[in-house]
Amino acid sequence: MSDDVFDGPETPPAPVVHLPRIPAQPAPEITSRFLFVDVAAQRAKQLRMGALARIDKNDGRHVPHKLERMAMEEVKRQLVEYTVPPDPEPPTLD
Numbered sequence: 001m002s003d004d005v006f007d008g009p010e011t012p013p014a015p016v017v018h019l020p021r022i023p024a025q026p027a028p029e030i031t032s033r034f035l036f037v038d039v040a041a042q043r044a045k046q047l048r049m050g051a052l053a054r055i056d057k058n059d060g061r062h063v064p065h066k067l068e069r070m071a072m073e074e075v076k077r078q079l080v081e082y083t084v085p086p087d088p089e090p091p092t093l094d
Helices: 033-048 067-076
Strands: none
Touching: 033 067
16 A cells, blocks of 8 residues: 555545624714614624624623624624615606
8 A cells, every 4th residue: 555545534624714804994873773773684684694793702892692783783883884875866857
């Protein structure tokens, strides 16, 4: 038998760790409650689908356990990027 043959099971590849992408600059503060709810709901959906949390658990502040609360906290701390679509042009009557 040669030295380059290995009959044992293959070692599984190392897991790939993806760090959450935190915005370079804080997102604009949300002053509308309706926009806050929309952004937090979208972020909670991302967290439920497996996205990593952007809250540092070692900063001494409380970290919520429920995904919806975590999403709201991320929005409050301006860690979530969002865009608001422009208002549609009103139709013109010709």
